[in-house]
Amino acid sequence: MDLFNQLILVISVTSFLSFQWLFHRVSPWVSTRVSPGFLRLADKQKVEWNSRTVSTLHALVVGLFCLYILLFDDAINEDPVWGDPTLVKINVGVTTGYLISDLLLIFYYWKAIGDKFFVVHHLAALYAYYYVLGQGMLPYFANFRLLAEFSTPCVNQRWFFEVLGYPKSSRPNIANGMAMAVVFFLVRIAVMPLYYSRMWSVYDTDAFYRVPPGGRAAWIISSICLDVMNVMWMHKIARGCYKVMRSARRHKVGTQENGKTD
Known part of the structure; x- marks a missing residue:
């Protein structure tokens, strides 16, 4: 193993340990001081609260780094299959540590946060990232997938509002719900044509055939699996957003007809 790959391994292990520490120590300590409602939660809710807090932090760090790479890393933009993967490997290393950490927590606290999806x-994601970290292939596509992390903070904030008892028709909830639907659509659904058109542009090229069959399977199959789940989640989010907007509109109409507020 060369020096750089040793560094990526250290980054992944450090990421894993850091997210475990954030879950078990930092999130409970900060949450009790920032949100008094945290102390009133049931044990299972506290587990999910800490999990979502860590998830939000990971999404912001990795998402911003991903955007920087997408905008300024000419190497992977010019050669999306075999371009210099240095920055992408660092970002994927952080995400790999997080994913393993989160899987461990999911299995350990299955009754609280277990979810087969x-x-x-x-x-x-880990199957696909194995080829990125191990062989440096497909850096553009691996990085592009991380754009999806920008939707995570709004998704988590929705749960925080719900568990703290905010009415669905409250302004913070509605504003976050609208932002969640828009951002989720932009970074997970609207980008699909761009992603798959770029994939098609390298299909049947020398660069494509240099990718081993396992790497191609990881690239294509994992992309399809993730996007099927993204469409399913988008459908749920759109339905929830529509119901909240209808509820808020009914509340507003009722208030105007009564001539008073509650």
């Missing part, structure tokens, strides 16, 4: 999601 998240297990499939994490395993599919």
Whole structure:
């Protein structure tokens, strides 16, 4: 193993340990001081609260680094299959540590945060990232997938509002719900044509055939699996957003007809 790959291994292990520490120590300590409602939660809710807090932090760190790479890393933009993967490997190393950490927590606290779809999601991502970290292939596509992390903070905030008892028709909830639907659509659904058109542009090229069959399977199958789940989640989010907007509109109409507020 060369020096750089040793560094990536250290980054992944450090990431794993850091996210475990954030889950078990930092999140409970900060949450009790920032949100008094945290102390009133049931034990299972506290587990999910800490999990989502860590998830939000990971999404912000990795998402911003991903955007920087996408905008300024000319090497992977010019050669999406075999371009210099240095920065992408660092970002994927951080995400790999997080995914393994989150899988461990999911299995250990299955009754609180167990979700088969998240297990499939994490395993599919780890399978694909194995080829990125091990052989440096497909850096553009691996990095592009991380754009999806920008939707995570709004998704988590929705749960925080719900567990703290915010009415669905409250302004913070509605604003976050709208932001969640828009951001989720932009970074997970609207980008699909761009992603798959770029994939098609390298199909049947020398660069494509240099990728071993296992790497191609990881690239194509994991992409399809993740996007099927993204469409399913988008459908749920859109339905939830529509119901909240209808509820808020009815509340507003009722208030105007009564001539008073509650």
